Amino acid sequence: MTDLETGVENQPAESVDSAILVVGPSWVGDLVMAQSFFIALKQQQPNVAIDVLASGWLIPLLARMPQIRSGIENPLKHGQLGLVDRRRLGKKLNGHYQRAYLLPNSFKSAMIPFWAGINQRIGYAAELRSGLLTESRKLDKKVLTRTVERFVALAYQPGEGLPEIALPRLPVNPVEQQATLKKLGFSGELPPVLALCPGAEYGPAKRWPVEHFAQVARDKLAQGWQVWIFGSAKDRPVAQQINDLTSGQCKNLAGTTSLAEACDLLALAAAVVTNDSGLMHVAAALGRRLFCLFGSSDPRFTPPLSDSAEVFSLDLSCSPCFERECPLGHFRCLNDLLPEQVSVAIG
Numbered sequence: 001m002t003d004l005e006t007g008v009e010n011q012p013a014e015s016v017d018s019a020i021l022v023v024g025p026s027w028v029g030d031l032v033m034a035q036s037f038f039i040a041l042k043q044q045q046p047n048v049a050i051d052v053l054a055s056g057w058l059i060p061l062l063a064r065m066p067q068i069r070s071g072i073e074n075p076l077k078h079g080q081l082g083l084v085d086r087r088r089l090g091k092k093l094n095g096h097y098q099r100a101y102l103l104p105n106s107f108k109s110a111m112i113p114f115w116a117g118i119n120q121r122i123g124y125a126a127e128l129r130s131g132l133l134t135e136s137r138k139l140d141k142k143v144l145t146r147t148v149e150r151f152v153a154l155a156y157q158p159g160e161g162l163p164e165i166a167l168p169r170l171p172v173n174p175v176e177q178q179a180t181l182k183k184l185g186f187s188g189e190l191p192p193v194l195a196l197c198p199g200a201e202y203g204p205a206k207r208w209p210v211e212h213f214a215q216v217a218r219d220k221l222a223q224g225w226q227v228w229i230f231g232s233a234k235d236r237p238v239a240q241q242i243n244d245l246t247s248g249q250c251k252n253l254a255g256t257t258s259l260a261e262a263c264d265l266l267a268l269a270a271a272v273v274t275n276d277s278g279l280m281h282v283a284a285a286l287g288r289r290l291f292c293l294f295g296s297s298d299p300r301f302t303p304p305l306s307d308s309a310e311v312f313s314l315d316l317s318c319s320p321c322f323e324r325e326c327p328l329g330h331f332r333c334l335n336d337l338l339p340e341q342v343s344v345a346i347g
Helices: 028-044 056-062 083-093 108-115 147-153 174-183 210-221 233-245 259-266 278-285 339-346
Strands: 018-023 048-055 070-074 099-102 120-124 135-137 193-197 226-229 271-275 290-293 309-312
Touching (some): 018 028, 028 056, 028 147, 048 056, 083 108, 099 108, 278 290
Parallel strands (some): 018 099
16 A cells, blocks of 8 residues: 555555546445446456545445555545645645546546546536546436446446446445444344434435334334434434434434444344435445435435335425425425335335
8 A cells, every 4th residue: 555545455456457546425325326336447447456535434435345445535525625735635646546537526526636647537527627637528417317327337438338237235344343233332142123314414305204213113112123223423313302202212323333333233234214315325235125215305316226125205296306405394205204104114
């Protein structure tokens, strides 16, 4: 590993014949879906080394992807311009890569590969950034309807048909998993575990009501299951509301686990009930039975990439609206998705 890299090296240096820099997405779910793109690159060039520029808190996720040599921490926060810092990092990366791919469509994401002097810089034409790219591609959203397709298409020539897309898969180390269980106070043989993921960074119009989550939790608790609630520190109040509605019978893990630890624990769940969120995509990549709740977003655009997922969407005339708050004020797309439907589906 060079001093540019952080994370886990998954590829011996002697097997590398070229190196690619990928500017990764800023969101958990998008980064999980990007693994399908990394797989496509490796299928075409098995000896290529792929390094991914991403936020530091996402580096542990990259370490679980065998296609990635290393994660490079981007010190800039999402939305931060930071011209001086971008130029400094670009200059530091100069001479290390033959090609760069930009998965975000922002102007800012094109600056670092440009200042790194990477000969081939490939991405979609967006935000007037074509001058910073050597290959600026037109995105036909009617042809590439899903986010994962838009990522994977960058690995192929324009107009080239896409093969069957490989599903993301995140391996779990049993030793690390047991260490996580011990750290959080779990011991002995576990009964079936229901995982609840009630958060959604985007906004309330993507969040199933806490009362609905709590009803599903009560149904499974009555059957002898354990219920674990996952999320970030921002989700802890919502998770606590759900736990309060079950008389404190759930384990509220929101804000208490790292992303790596959440992966370890989600991999133990017999079923996962989740909003359209980053953890939905993580659970899909862990091969869990998924029950996914879509409100303002579109399951045809960012579906869980799994053969073990069931999607719940009412497909109302007003949805998907892609709004953070319900513009009509009734949130029917989620309120009218009843918990009984989900409990019956889980079995």
